[in-house]
Amino acid sequence: MMESLIREWDGETVIVRYDRATGAWIFIAIHSTQLGPATGGTRMKHYPDQEAALEDALRLAAGMTYKFAVPGIERGGGKAVISIAEYLEPETRRDLLRRYGRLVHQLGGFFYTGPDVGTSSVDMDTIAETGAPYIFCRTPAAGGAGSSGPVTALGVFTGIQVACEHVFGEASMKRRKVLVQGAGSVGDILIKHLLNAGAEVLFSEVDDMLIQRFKDELGLQFIPIEEISKTECDVFAPCAFGGVLNENTIPQLRCRIVAGGANNQLAHPEDAGRLRAKGILYAPDYVVNVGGAMAIPGIETLGWSQADAEEKVVKSVRYALQRIFEMANAEGITTDEAAHRIAEQRFSKEV
Numbered sequence: 001m002m003e004s005l006i007r008e009w010d011g012e013t014v015i016v017r018y019d020r021a022t023g024a025w026i027f028i029a030i031h032s033t034q035l036g037p038a039t040g041g042t043r044m045k046h047y048p049d050q051e052a053a054l055e056d057a058l059r060l061a062a063g064m065t066y067k068f069a070v071p072g073i074e075r076g077g078g079k080a081v082i083s084i085a086e087y088l089e090p091e092t093r094r095d096l097l098r099r100y101g102r103l104v105h106q107l108g109g110f111f112y113t114g115p116d117v118g119t120s121s122v123d124m125d126t127i128a129e130t131g132a133p134y135i136f137c138r139t140p141a142a143g144g145a146g147s148s149g150p151v152t153a154l155g156v157f158t159g160i161q162v163a164c165e166h167v168f169g170e171a172s173m174k175r176r177k178v179l180v181q182g183a184g185s186v187g188d189i190l191i192k193h194l195l196n197a198g199a200e201v202l203f204s205e206v207d208d209m210l211i212q213r214f215k216d217e218l219g220l221q222f223i224p225i226e227e228i229s230k231t232e233c234d235v236f237a238p239c240a241f242g243g244v245l246n247e248n249t250i251p252q253l254r255c256r257i258v259a260g261g262a263n264n265q266l267a268h269p270e271d272a273g274r275l276r277a278k279g280i281l282y283a284p285d286y287v288v289n290v291g292g293a294m295a296i297p298g299i300e301t302l303g304w305s306q307a308d309a310e311e312k313v314v315k316s317v318r319y320a321l322q323r324i325f326e327m328a329n330a331e332g333i334t335t336d337e338a339a340h341r342i343a344e345q346r347f348s349k350e351v
């Protein structure tokens with residue numbers, strides 16, 4: 001099973017480490033180094049089995065390749081998955097992260113990493129103890145640029161505005177109803193941007209503390225997970241799991257736009273066609289969620305200021321999405337296909 005996953009994958013290299021002390025498996029998937037060093041987050045969570053963990057790493061790494069290619073960033077796609085038991089003691093977890101950091105260091109710049117689902121800037125500080133200088137998003141106290149969530153949320157918010165402009169003829173969010181799935185590091189800030197812009201926000205979450213915060217303190221309408229796809233709204237913004245757009249959910253959707261921060265929102269490439277057939281405009285995930293991966297390496301290695309970084313993210317999400325929507329219209333293809341074509345142009349130029 002693992003063999004066939006790797007055989008059928010179109011990426012370059014997979015590094016596998018079994019961590020005997022915790023029973024964790026580490027998979028570092030290097031999808032492409034054609035445009036630059038492979039870069040991508042480190043996802044740390046419990047998976048039902050190791051095939052699922054490897055598969056996640058492979059797909060997420062490919063997404064990073066396209067994420068960097070569309071705006072022309074000189075980095076390649078990679079991703080690490082640390083597949084852990086359901087619970088680790090904090091000190092055990094930190095030791096595991098230090099061993100993982102040593103592995104990233106040994107790769108000598110073949111793979112650069114930052115946070116993803118299940119890891120934070122504080123974790124990046126720990127990983128950097130052994131993994132520097134290949135670790136992005138350390139806390140400001142440790143000399144890093146901090147969380148990638150806020151600038152990613154800014155890009156997603158821009159993507160939602162561009163999509164609204166395209167569908168409703170106005171970028172204003174005042175009459176718009178937006179359902180945000182996931183109030184984590186990206187969803188949380190996205191909700192704030194949407195509220196500031198006057199949108200009506202509904203949210204879905206699985207974490208009780210977050211549910212309470214957004215429902216009771218901000219007074220937002222809570223949507224249970226099983227009702228997400230049936231909820232009527234203008235924009236559905238997935239900011240939690242991958243695979244939320246699939247053959248079961250798409251027929252139920254009652255939105256005009258899908259634009260959110262989660263990686264790998266389409267369960268299968270053909271789901272882009274299902275959305276198009278339903279008249280739902282899909283803003284490709286890796287195009288709108290590029291913010292963190294663009295801004296943080298820019299700030300930490302290219303000397304960008306926070307303001308430069310934000311401006312570049314807003315401009316490049318806007319420019320890329322407008323081109324994608326125009327190309328999809330003109331050629332009668334899905335927005336996902338249009339985004340792929342733009343990325344492919346970069347690869348062919350580099351050969």
Ligand code: PHE
Pocket residue numbers: 039040041042113114115116117136137148263289290292293294296297
């Ligand atoms: N989780 C980020 C993403 O999917 C990964 C990342 C963040 C990589 C910051 C580099 C720097 O884009």
